[in-house]
Amino acid sequence: MLNVRDYSFTIKGKRIRHVSHTRTTFILGLVVLLCSACSKQPANDAVGTASDFQKQLQTQLIQAKPGDVITIPPGVHPINRGLSLNVSGVTLRGAGMDQSILSFKGQLQGAEGLLVNASDFTIEDLAIEDTPGDGLKVNGGRNIIIRRVRTEWTNGPHENNGAYGIYPVQVENLLLEESVAIGASDAGLYVGQSRNVVVRNNRAEYNVAGIEIENTFNADVYGNTATGNTGGILVFNMPDLPQPGHSTRVYQNIVSGNNTDNFGAEGTPVASVPAGSGIVVNSNDRVEIFDNDIADNDTANIIVSSYYATGFQGTRELAAAYDPYPETIYIYDNRFSGGGSSPDGLDLKALKVAMFGLRGRFPDVLWDGYVNPDKLDASGKLKPEFGICVRNGAAEVLNADLANGSSNIVVGDSQHACDHEKLPAVVLAPPLG
């Protein structure tokens, strides 16, 4: 208890209407004692109506202590306001991602279903459905485990769906596994501005972007299935952010049939992604793509592009600190089948027909051809250490030469027959899971 003293108050003779009082310290102490007796919180009501459940869950999250495990019982639980957790060391656990469902249909307030501002956080075995905004956002923090969480917009892909399903941003040491994201109008699983990240064994379907790794470094993305999205797996760098991304490995994923029309809002980074994109690397460096099964993505199975190809830039200079070029990209030992036969957008369609005929298809790797003029060798090509290297059997690279108005489109240039040193595996420290 703080030392609280009674004091009277007059300012320059001004008469201020206040409640008058004179109390002895003894009585003051007694009042404190009595009032603290009244302040005991009433016991939580038994969970009856949905609104009782919501209030109880909010209160549990607000009053959580490190080490607490908060459980979500089986059932569909309607929630009409954003939930949040600000205490580190808490586990939020359901009975399964098809059993314990938090449904945010008709949510009144909150830009996400659950917002977490905390470290040492685990969420597992529950679903977050139909949020107007993002499903689960984790803003900042270290040692985050997201496991068997499903975020879904149950009406299927639609422009009015929320933006992100599972959205950790500016986190360090993240394990995102065995989760499911369906119907996000931006990215289903989105890891932004983070470091030391493992995204594995998840499923992303019918989002604009299935899985997106943005401005993040040291990320391993493996064992995931991305199907039916506009773009399957994206590795992006956007300008003006606190941290540029690099060093991402994308391997042993299934990336197939990502041909859903782009239903993202214009102006968002993913709005530039053509339907039918398998894996897209945009403006990111040191990206390794290997041992994936990549099939039937109708624009191209892999796209490597720069910020300049997105159409965002306008007439103003980019920030000097931003590197808009994809460099040191290494694509090898993937299994490609189909894809590239029906690209999205008139320009790409026309290009495909002109070069490969009505029944032809694009090569497996599409590169926009933008290069940093400071990083070229004597022949005008990227120096080997920055190159787009492809060691993938018969798979070829199409250089669309967008920087020069596609005046010199090349397929199968020998500059891509190169190698980079392989990236080390991401080591989560401390280990998670």
Place this chain on the structure above:
Amino acid sequence: MRRLALLFLAGVLIGCSQPARTVLVHPAGQPPALLSEWGVVLASRQRLELNAGVIPYELNAPLFSDYALKLRTVWMPAGTSAQYDASREFEFPPGTIISKTFYYRKAPGWSADRPVVVMSNVAHELPADGFLSLDEYQLIETRLLVRYAEGWHAYPYVWNAAQDDATLEFAGDVRALELVGEASRQNINYVVPDANQCGGCHTPDHAAAELRPLGPKAWQLNRPYAWWGDAANQLGHWADAGLLAGAPQAWPAAIPATDEWRVKVYLDANCAHCHNPAGAADTSALHLNIEAPVDRHYGLCKTPVAVGRGSGDRPYDIYPGRPDDSILLYRMQHTDPAIAMPELGRSAIHTEGVALVRAWIAAMPGEC
């Protein structure tokens, strides 16, 4: 013994029914169930009054809160004072209680079952005699920020139907209101934030994760306030009353009365608690704090990062000369939680704020 116990119980019951008549700082993490037990603002006999030593104050640029009136007060333990700071909020001593009461003037046709209330664009209407008539006003909620040695705690209280006390509601509340303006009416769900959501705004340094007051800064308090009964700067009154230590010889210059500065103070008050270089929204790299230059990070020709359908199919946060192509304005013009900015505390559109920002963008030269 039993008799004693009964007596004690009776004492407890009497204690509970009587509001404290002095300001009490309850221990951290043990807020009382009733607002009256803090003794900061007290309602009785259809009046809301301030307790002794409780000082109301007014800001240059208040946060918009669904056209509510807001009564802000500060109380500090006797003999203590806040430390002046030229740039951030003043450093208040342990034991400080800051309160903010959200209330509306009742509109014609008001009843307890159908609260029809007046949309207000002024900060508050506390008369010089220092009390609010509850015949004229409806109290909605009072939020407390209490300073302890280890930092600030936030407690939300919601006023009861009888309007004689407010109850601690960690989970917040939702109140249906009908707002009446000069030429408009609208129904809103007024949302009382939950205790975590207090931190959604009151944690301007997101990584530090410390609650802080937002209003009591030099530039916000640097103005006269009629409650003091004269036209002198309220900072001067604070200093004269011994509430402010380390004050400078001269108060800061007034904020220039230009359109751009009007916009800058408005965006600071409404956005900068998240949109500053250390804020929760630094993930977007959009910085709207008053110190920030009007450049790309202020939204000028800036493409969004994680805006989702908040973009409204618009390309840039601020597109000079083209308010209807500016995302910032789009988000102010909506109440859908996926689109609306600020994310918390706004269920109505602030038409006057929209007009201010619209005019500024429309008059801005240049191209993206």
